[in-house]
Structures are given as structure tokens and as C-alpha cells.
Amino acid sequence: MLKCIGMAGNRSGKSSNAKGLWRFALIIATVGISCFSVTCAAEQNRVGIAVCSTTQVADFVRQVVGDRWEVQSVLTPGSDPHTYQITPADVQLVKNATLCFENGLHLEGADWMKNLAADAGKKLVTCTDRIQPIMIEEEGQAVPVRDPHAWFDPANARIYVLNILDAVVAADPDHEREYKARTELYLGQLRNLNAWIIKQVNALPRERRVLVTSHDAFNYFCKAYGFESAAPEGWSTGAEVGAGVTPASRAKAIESIRKFGVKSIFVETSVNPEVIKQMASEAGVQVGGSLYSDSMGPPGSAGETYLGMMRENVLTIIQALE
The missing domain is CATH 3.40.50.1980 (Nitrogenase molybdenum iron protein domain)
Structure with a gap:
């Protein structure tokens, strides 16, 4: 009797497990179909x-x-x-x-x-x-x-x-x-x-608002928010970054760094960082971080949108120069 009860209990357990698995599979299938339907509907509505x-x-x-x-x-x-x-x-x-x-x-x-x-x-x-x-x-x-x-x-x-x-x-x-x-x-x-950028920048003393970056990309930002741009003239981008910079323009940039008492200079995420690192060493300043410039960041990063990119740049700049 006990043996029979045990066997019956096992069958009941297997049946219950099977029903549970079936229900779970049905739910997953339903969700999958719903998501597929929503995706298809969105694609069909695209113009x-x-x-x-x-x-x-x-x-x-x-x-x-x-x-x-x-x-x-x-x-x-x-x-x-x-x-x-x-x-x-x-x-x-x-x-x-x-x-x-x-x-x-x-x-x-x-x-x-x-x-x-x-x-x-x-x-x-x-x-x-x-x-x-x-x-x-x-x-x-x-x-x-x-x-x-x-x-x-x-x-x-x-x-x-x-x-x-x-x-x-x-x-x-x-x-x-x-x-x-x-x-x-x-x-x-x-x-x-x-409005947020203005508030952040206003907390930075005016004499520290000097921006030196990998190439001359931040003129509009500097003009809008009262920064001095000291990127070298002739700066190029890509694998040959710095190739267009003459010894005179490089020396002028380093002179500006020292003249304004710049604490940090910046590399950019879409530009080779080596030359700016060399200039930082020569000028005796630190590299303050990476700025998003000609490209935004990858999905999941702080710079994956324009708004996020701008906020992240401002935070990086303020933290390095304050």
C-alpha cells in the first residue's frame, strides 16, 4: 500500500511539474509573440x-x-x-x-x-x-x-x-x-x-576657464560659456593627430598653457591621445580626462546621447579645472 501510494505520489508530482513547465512555456511563448507583434507593428508604422x-x-x-x-x-x-x-x-x-x-x-x-x-x-x-x-x-x-x-x-x-x-x-x-x-x-x-551648463560654469573662477583639447573642436562651447580656447593651430585628427602642428604653433600652445596657469588639458574620445599627453608632460600639467567631441559614446555610456555627452564633458572639465 505504501509502495502504491509512493508511486501514485510520484506520478502526481511529475504531472504537477509537467503542468507547471507547460504553463511557464506558454507564458514565455505568449510574451514572445506579444513582443514580436509590437515590434512588427512598430516596423509597419515606420514611414x-x-x-x-x-x-x-x-x-x-x-x-x-x-x-x-x-x-x-x-x-x-x-x-x-x-x-x-x-x-x-x-x-x-x-x-x-x-x-x-x-x-x-x-x-x-x-x-x-x-x-x-x-x-x-x-x-x-x-x-x-x-x-x-x-x-x-x-x-x-x-x-x-x-x-x-x-x-x-x-x-x-x-x-x-x-x-x-x-x-x-x-x-x-x-x-x-x-x-x-x-x-x-x-x-x-x-x-x-x-541653464545647467551656465550654473556649472559660473562656479568655476573666470581665470580657470581655459580649455586645451586634442584638436580645435570646442570653439563654439568656449564662445557660449566664456572659456578661452588654447588648442594649437593646425591641429589635425586621426592616426596622424598633431601632424599639422608646426613647432611654432605647438610652442605657442604650451606658452598659453603656462601663461593662463592651466591645471589640466584634455584628450578626446575620437582622437589619438598621444600628442596631447606629450604636450601635458612638456608643459608640466596633467591630462584632465577624455571629452566627447566628434563622436558620442557607445550605448550604455554617459555619452550615448547628445544631452549626456554635453553633461559628461562639462562635469569632466569643471572637475579638472576647479
């Missing part, structure tokens, strides 16, 4: 593909279009737009685009995004249209050139976003109200970012 040259431009586009568009960036986090070489995959990516977006002002070296879009017969939106550029002098240039790093002033970021909005609404007028609502929300976040 186009936006292909962007840089990570910053791609982030601005995402803020405007949300899930309505698939947004792709040619450059990955950490890439340098000045020296980037296009690939066959980039050609195919642009061929599939509904709209293409670039920074402009020749940030994309040799205008590679313009060339990709033109070859594919795609409309190209230049996000820096209507921005008043800062003019900078470069070694070997007879006349000043336009500084392309305009996004470092949130007031200019606003213009990027409005240019994107105009292009997206023209391409998809049926969702104009949605795009405008998203844009207004993001413009509010840009205003909050600007």
Missing part, C-alpha cells in the same frame, strides 16, 4: 529610413522622429568624421535611405556624405544650414575656414533640430503634429541643458 553621417546628427534625428523612422548612422561611436573612409556597406546603406542627413561645414572630410547621397540620388539635409559659423585660421590656408563643430553650443543644436523637423515634415506631412510635439519637448530639454 522611412533616415541615414545620418555622425552619431550626433543621428541622435537629433531620433529625437524628432521617434519610432516613425528607422535611423541609421554611418559613423559608429568613437569614429572620426574628418578622416573617415567610406565602405561598400555605406554605399548600400545610403541607397536604402529615404532621407540623408549630414552635419555640413565640411565636418565630413572631403564631403564624403554629400558624395554618398549624390551618387545614390538621395535628398541630403545639411543640419548646419542657418547657423552662423565661427571662422578659424588653419596652417596652409590663405583665408579662414568655417569651424564645423557647431553642435557644442546648445543654441546651435536647436537649429540642427529645427532643420531636421522641416525636412521630416516635408517628407511625411501626415505625422506633422507628432514630429512638432516631440521637437518642442526636446527643445525644452536643450534649454534646460543650457
Whole structure:
């Protein structure tokens, strides 16, 4: 009897376990189907593909279009737009685009995004249209050139976003109200970012507001927030960073570092750090950290969005210079 009861108990236990496993499998399957359905619905509601040259431009586009568009960036986090070489995959990516977006002002070296879009017969939106550029002098240039790093002033970021909005609404007028609502929300976040930066910078004594970086990328930031920029003239990027710097311009930068009593100078996440480290050693100052410049950070990092990138840069700068 006991044996029979034991056997019956085992069968009951197995049956109960089997039912539990079946229910669990059913729940997982249901959740999977639901997620698949949501994903499919989102994809079906998409009206186009936006292909962007840089990570910053791609982030601005995402803020405007949300899930309505698939947004792709040619450059990955950490890439340098000045020296980037296009690939066959980039050609195919642009061929599939509904709209293409670039920074402009020749940030994309040799205008590679313009060339990709033109070859594919795609409309190209230049996000820096209507921005008043800062003019900078470069070694070997007879006349000043336009500084392309305009996004470092949130007031200019606003213009990027409005240019994107105009292009997206023209391409998809049926969702104009949605795009405008998203844009207004993001413009509010840009205003909050600007107010926060001003508050942080005001806590730093004016005589310490001197910024020396791997290349001359922070002029708009410096102008907006009262910093002196002391990056060497002729600074280039990529594997040959510093190759365009003459001994005279390098000496001038080091002289500025000493003149202003700079505590720290900065490398950039998308630029080779070796020359700036050598200059720090020569000038007797420390490297204050890495700044996001021509590229945002990878997913999960503090700099994965424009807002996050700007906040992280400001915190790094203030901490190193205070």
C-alpha cells in the first residue's frame, strides 16, 4: 500500500511539474509573440529610413522622429568624421535611405556624405544650414575656414533640430503634429541643458576657464560659456593627430598653457591621445580626462546621447579645472 501510494505520489508530482513547465512555456511563448507583434507593428508604422553621417546628427534625428523612422548612422561611436573612409556597406546603406542627413561645414572630410547621397540620388539635409559659423585660421590656408563643430553650443543644436523637423515634415506631412510635439519637448530639454551648463560654469573662477583639447573642436562651447580656447593651430585628427602642428604653433600652445596657469588639458574620445599627453608632460600639467567631441559614446555610456555627452564633458572639465 505504501509502495502504491509512493508511486501514485510520484506520478502526481511529475504531472504537477509537467503542468507547471507547460504553463511557464506558454507564458514565455505568449510574451514572445506579444513582443514580436509590437515590434512588427512598430516596423509597419515606420514611414522611412533616415541615414545620418555622425552619431550626433543621428541622435537629433531620433529625437524628432521617434519610432516613425528607422535611423541609421554611418559613423559608429568613437569614429572620426574628418578622416573617415567610406565602405561598400555605406554605399548600400545610403541607397536604402529615404532621407540623408549630414552635419555640413565640411565636418565630413572631403564631403564624403554629400558624395554618398549624390551618387545614390538621395535628398541630403545639411543640419548646419542657418547657423552662423565661427571662422578659424588653419596652417596652409590663405583665408579662414568655417569651424564645423557647431553642435557644442546648445543654441546651435536647436537649429540642427529645427532643420531636421522641416525636412521630416516635408517628407511625411501626415505625422506633422507628432514630429512638432516631440521637437518642442526636446527643445525644452536643450534649454534646460543650457541653464545647467551656465550654473556649472559660473562656479568655476573666470581665470580657470581655459580649455586645451586634442584638436580645435570646442570653439563654439568656449564662445557660449566664456572659456578661452588654447588648442594649437593646425591641429589635425586621426592616426596622424598633431601632424599639422608646426613647432611654432605647438610652442605657442604650451606658452598659453603656462601663461593662463592651466591645471589640466584634455584628450578626446575620437582622437589619438598621444600628442596631447606629450604636450601635458612638456608643459608640466596633467591630462584632465577624455571629452566627447566628434563622436558620442557607445550605448550604455554617459555619452550615448547628445544631452549626456554635453553633461559628461562639462562635469569632466569643471572637475579638472576647479
